Amino acid sequence: MIHVSGLQSSMFSNSIQRGRGGVRWNSSFKPAPLLTAAPVRALIDEHISIKGCFLPPQSPITMCAQMQSDEGDHWEAFAHYNTNADGTVNLTRDHSVGGSYVGCEPMGLFWGLQPAPGSREGLRLRKKNVETPYVMLLSLLEGHVSPSERKITELAAVTTERWYMAPGVRRTEIRQDGVVGTLFLPPGPGPFPAVLDLWGMGGGLVEYRSALFASKGYASFSLAYLGHKDLPAPHNRVNVGDPYFKSAYHLLQDHRQVVADRIGIVGLSFGVYLSLRIATRAGVKPSCLVCINGPVGSTIKLTDADGRTENFENEQTHWQFDDQGCVSFKAMSLPANLSPESKVKLEDLPCPLMYIVGEDDLSASSMENANLIEQTLRAAGKCQLLTLLSYPGAGHLIEPPYTPNSRVSLWSFKPRKLYTLWGGHPAPHAAAQQDAWEKILDFMDSHLRR
Amino acid sequence: MSPAVPPVLSVVPSRALVDETFRVTVQNLPPGSAVTLHSLHRSDDEDMWEAFGHYVSDQGGSVSVSDDFCFGGTYTGKEAMGLLWSMRPVPGSREGLRLRKRDVCTPQLVHISVYGGHAEQGFAVRPPLASVLSERWFMGPGVRRVEVKEKGARGTLFIPPGPGPFPGVLDMWGGGGGLLEYRSALLASHGYASLALEYVNPGELESADIEFKYFETAFNIVRLHPLVSPDRVGFFGLCLGSIMTNYLAAESTAIKPRCCVCVSGVHLYPRGAAFTEVYQAITLKAHKVRLDENNHEIWRYRELPIPGDLSGKVDVGRINCPMLLVNGLDDQNLPTVEAAEDMARMMRAAGNDHLLTRIEYPAAGHLIEPPYSPHFRATKFIKQNREKVTLLWGGRTKPHSDAQEDSWKKILAFLQQHLYANNPPRAKM
Numbered sequence: 028m029i030h031v032s033g034l035q036s037s038m039f040s041n042s043i044q045r046g047r048g049g050v051r052w053n054s055s056f057k058p059a060p061l062l063t064a065a066p067v068r069a070l071i072d073e074h075i076s077i078k079g080c081f082l083p084p085q086s087p088i089t090m091c092a093q094m095q096s097d098e099g100d101h102w103e104a105f106a107h108y109n110t111n112a113d114g115t116v117n118l119t120r121d122h123s124v125g126g127s128y129v130g131c132e133p134m135g136l137f138w139g140l141q142p143a144p145g146s147r148e149g150l151r152l153r154k155k156n157v158e159t160p161y162v163m164l165l166s167l168l169e170g171h172v173s174p175s176e177r178k179i180t181e182l183a184a185v186t187t188e189r190w191y192m193a194p195g196v197r198r199t200e201i202r203q204d205g206v207v208g209t210l211f212l213p214p215g216p217g218p219f220p221a222v223l224d225l226w227g228m229g230g231g232l233v234e235y236r237s238a239l240f241a242s243k244g245y246a247s248f249s250l251a252y253l254g255h256k257d258l259p260a261p262h263n264r265v266n267v268g269d270p271y272f273k274s275a276y277h278l279l280q281d282h283r284q285v286v287a288d289r290i291g292i293v294g295l296s297f298g299v300y301l302s303l304r305i306a307t308r309a310g311v312k313p314s315c316l317v318c319i320n321g322p323v324g325s326t327i328k329l330t331d332a333d334g335r336t337e338n339f340e341n342e343q344t345h346w347q348f349d350d351q352g353c354v355s356f357k358a359m360s361l362p363a364n365l366s367p368e369s370k371v372k373l374e375d376l377p378c379p380l381m382y383i384v385g386e387d388d389l390s391a392s393s394m395e396n397a398n399l400i401e402q403t404l405r406a407a408g409k410c411q412l413l414t415l416l417s418y419p420g421a422g423h424l425i426e427p428p429y430t431p432n433s434r435v436s437l438w439s440f441k442p443r444k445l446y447t448l449w450g451g452h453p454a455p456h457a458a459a460q461q462d463a464w465e466k467i468l469d470f471m472d473s474h475l476r477r
Numbered sequence: 478m479s480p481a482v483p484p485v486l487s488v489v490p491s492r493a494l495v496d497e498t499f500r501v502t503v504q505n506l507p508p509g510s511a512v513t514l515h516s517l518h519r520s521d522d523e524d525m526w527e528a529f530g531h532y533v534s535d536q537g538g539s540v541s542v543s544d545d546f547c548f549g550g551t552y553t554g555k556e557a558m559g560l561l562w563s564m565r566p567v568p569g570s571r572e573g574l575r576l577r578k579r580d581v582c583t584p585q586l587v588h589i590s591v592y593g594g595h596a597e598q599g600f601a602v603r604p605p606l607a608s609v610l611s612e613r614w615f616m617g618p619g620v621r622r623v624e625v626k627e628k629g630a631r632g633t634l635f636i637p638p639g640p641g642p643f644p645g646v647l648d649m650w651g652g653g654g655g656l657l658e659y660r661s662a663l664l665a666s667h668g669y670a671s672l673a674l675e676y677v678n679p680g681e682l683e684s685a686d687i688e689f690k691y692f693e694t695a696f697n698i699v700r701l702h703p704l705v706s707p708d709r710v711g712f713f714g715l716c717l718g719s720i721m722t723n724y725l726a727a728e729s730t731a732i733k734p735r736c737c738v739c740v741s742g743v744h745l746y747p748r749g750a751a752f753t754e755v756y757q758a759i760t761l762k763a764h765k766v767r768l769d770e771n772n773h774e775i776w777r778y779r780e781l782p783i784p785g786d787l788s789g790k791v792d793v794g795r796i797n798c799p800m801l802l803v804n805g806l807d808d809q810n811l812p813t814v815e816a817a818e819d820m821a822r823m824m825r826a827a828g829n830d831h832l833l834t835r836i837e838y839p840a841a842g843h844l845i846e847p848p849y850s851p852h853f854r855a856t857k858f859i860k861q862n863r864e865k866v867t868l869l870w871g872g873r874t875k876p877h878s879d880a881q882e883d884s885w886k887k888i889l890a891f892l893q894q895h896l897y898a899n900n901p902p903r904a905k906m
C-alpha cells in the first residue's frame with residue numbers, strides 16, 4: 028500500500044491541503060523536516076528567527092507556539108503558512124495567511140499568544156517569577172490546522188527560552204524604612220543610572236519590566252504601594268503617602284551602585300500620576316519621566332495631603348459597564364473627574380517627560396490627559412520637555428514587546444467576578460509595544476546616560 | 478557625556494549556543510579613548526582562562542568588537558569572537574591545560590569586561606569600567622540527555638526536542654578516553670540524535686571487552702532508537718574515533734553508515750587485529766616518538782611512512798558512503814594529511830573517490846574542535862601505561878581557530894546534506 032503523502036497531492040492540485048492526522052511518513056521516502064529558532068535563549072525583547080526546512084515545497088503548514096504561565100495556564104498561538112518552492116518557511120520573510128495573526132510577523136507567535144481553549148476566563152499573561160524563563164515549545168504541523176484539533180501531525184519542534192533577566196542581573200528584595208520593593212542591578216561594578224518602576228491600581232509588586240531594564244544596564248526598582256502584604260492594611264487603598272515615595276527614591280539614590288543624579292521614573296496607569304507627583308512635590312529631581320496611559324491626578328479621593336486615598340471601590344459613579352458586565356474605569360481619569368486637590372502642578376515639571384497614549388485605551392482617558400499635559404506645558408513655556416507618542420489601536424497595557432495583550436481580564440472576584448476592559452487590538456497593540464519600547468530605551472539612554 | 482556614568486558594555490545575545498556568534502559593544506566612552514576588552518572564564522576544572530584585546534573608541538565614544546580593529550592582546554584585527562577563541566590559561570596556571578566542558582547541562586560562564594587603557598595584565602586586581610556575563614551553551618533547551626548502558630555499550634545519547642524521527646550520529650572521541658559529551662550535545666542542538674560513545678578509559682585500555690562488535694552494537698543502538706530514522710545514521714570521529722570510523726565504514730558488514738565525518742584521523746591499523754591491539758599498536762613504536770624543544774612528545778612520525786600495502790591499512794576502496802575528512806596541516810600527533818593523500822589515492826584506484834571530500838587547513842593542529850574553543854598547542858595526556866606526558870598537538874592559534882570555525886560550518890552542511898536532505902533521485906512516486 029502506498030501512503031499518499033501531501034507532497035504527491037499538491038503536485039497535482041492547487042487547493043489548500045487539509046491537515047492529515049496520523050499519517051507518519053516513511054522516513055526513507057521523506058526527509059525529516061527541521062525547525063530551528065535562533066537564538067534559542069533570548070531576552071523578552073529580542074528577536075527570534077524561526078525557520079523550517081526540508082519540508083515539501085508549496086505545501087500548507089502550521090506554526091504553533093505553546094507555553095505555560097507561572098500559574099499553570101496554557102497559552103498558545105498558531106499561524107498558517109505555505110512553504111516556498113525549496114521547501115522552507117522563514118518567519119522573518121514569509122506571510123501568515125491565517126491563525127493568530129496574518130502577514131509577515133516574525134514575532135507573531137509570541138505576541139499573538141492567547142489562553143488555550145478551555146482556559147479560565149479573563150486571563151492576563153504576567154511573569155511572577157522573573158528568575159526563570161518562559162519555556163516555549165514551537166512546533167511545525169502538517170497542513171492548515173489549529174492546535175486544538177484532535178488529529179494533528181507534528182513534523183518538527185524546537186524549544187526556546189525567553190527571559191526577563193539577563194545573566195548576571197542581581198535581584199534583591201527590599202524591605203527597608205517601610206519601603207516595599209524589589210531592586211534589580213545589572214552585572215558589573217557600576218555605578219548605574221537608575222529607574223523607579225511604578226505600576227497601576229492592580230497593586231502588588233510587578234517585577235518583570237524592572238528585570239528587563241536591569242538587563243539593559245539600569246539599576247531598576249519595582250515599588251509596591253498598594254495591595255501588598257508587607258504594606259500597611261487595608262490593601263485596597265493607597266495607605267502610603269509622599270514620604271513613602273520620597274524614601275523609595277532616596278533608597279535608590281543612596282545606593283552605592285547608583286548614579287545619584289541619573290534617576291528616572293517609569294509609570295503606567297495610576298503610576299503615571301505617582302510619577303508626576305513625585306517629580307513635582309516630593310522634593311526630588313528625577314532626570315526624566317516615562318508615563319504610559321495615566322492621569323495627571325488621582326482617580327480616587329485623597330484622604331490626606333500626603334496623597335493617601337480612599338478605598339478603590341468606594342466611588343463607582345464613573346465606572347462604566349458594557350453589555351457583558353465588564354467594567355471600564357476610563358471615565359474615572361477624565362481630567363474633570365479627577366480629585367482636584369490631587370491634580371499635579373504640571374508647570375513645575377522639572378525634567379523631560381515622555382507620555383505614551385494607546386488610542387484604544389479603555390481603562391484610562393489617556394488622550395485627554397495627554398492633551399491637558401501638552402496645553403499646560405505649552406502655556407508654561409515648557410513644551411520642549413514633552414515627547415508625546417500616540418498609538419492607534421493600542422490599549423491601556425502597553426508593556427515590553429512580544430508579549431500578548433489582554434483586551435479584558437479579571438479584575439476582582441469578590442463579591443463577585445468582575446472583568447475590566449483594557450482595550451487594544453492584537454496587531455496594532457503589538458506594534459505599539461515594539462515601537463514604544465525602543466523609544467523608551469532611547470529616551471532613557473539620552474537622559475540617563477549622556 | 479557625564480563622566481559620572483560609566484561606559485555601557487553589552488553582549489548580544491547574552492545566552493547563546495557555543496557555535497553562535499555574539500556582538501560585543503561598548504558605549505558612552507570618551508571619544509578616542511584606549512580601552513581593553515577582557516574575557517574571563519572559570520573552567521569545570523577550576524582553572525581560569527582569559528583573553529583580551531586593545532581598542533580605541535570612535536568619535537561617538539563607541540567600540541564594536543565585530544566592526545573595529547583590535548590592536549593588541551591575545552588576538553588582533555577584526556575578530557568578533559576573539560575574546561573566546563584566543564583564551565588561554567591566566568599567568569601562573571598549571572601547565573598543559575585543556576578546556577573541556579564536562580557538565581553540558583550547565584553553560585560556560587564567561588565574564589566580559591572593559592578596562593580603561595591598554596592593559597596586558599593585572600586584570601584581577603583592578604576594577605573594570607563595566608562587566609557583563611555571557612552564557613555559552615552546548616545544549617539547547619528541550620534537548621534530552623539519556624545515559625546509555627545497553628548491551629555492554631556505554632555512552633550518552635542526546636536527542637533533539639520534537640517528535641522526530643531524527644537523523645542519528647555515532648560520536649567517537651579520541652584516544653584520550655573517557656566520555657566527552659559536548660560535541661554530541663551540540664549536534665543534538667542542531668537536530669541530530671547523537672550518541673557520545675565511551676570506548677577508551679584513560680590509561681586502562683587493556684580491558685579486552687572492547688571489540689569492533691562494540692561499535693557495531695553502539696551504532697545499532699542509535700539506528701534502532703524509536704526516535705531515529707534508521708537509514709539516516711552517520712559516524713563522527715576524532716583522532717582514534719576517526720580510525721574506527723574509517724575501519725567500520727570500509728570493513729563492517731553489520732552496519733552501513735549513511736555518511737562519515739573524520740576529523741584528524743588516519744586509515745592506519747594492523748589488519749586483522751582486535752581493537753585493543755590497534756590501540757597497542759599505535760602506542761608501540763615509541764622509538765619513533767620525537768621531542769620538541771620543550772620535551773613535548775610528537776607522535777606523528779610513529780605512523781610514517783604510510784605503508785604501501787594493505788596489511789597496515791583500512792581498505793578504503795571498499796567504503797561506499799560519503800566521507801568528509803577534516804585535517805590540520807600542522808597536526809603533530811598523527812600524519813593526517815599524508816594519510817588523507819594515501820586514502821585519496823587508494824579510493825581513486827578503487828573508483829570510489831567521488832565519495833571523498835578532503836578539507837585541510839594550513840597551520841591548524843590536531844584538536845579541531847567546535848568553533849570559538851580556545852586552541853591548545855600542547856597539553857597533558859595520560860598514556861596507556863598511566864604515564865603523564867605533554868603531547869604536542871600543533872597549530873597556531875589564529876589559523877587553528879579559523880579552521881575550527883570554518884570546518885564546523887562545513888561539517889554541519891555535510892551532515893545536513895547527507896542526513897537531512899533528500900538524496901538525488903531514488904525510486905519513489
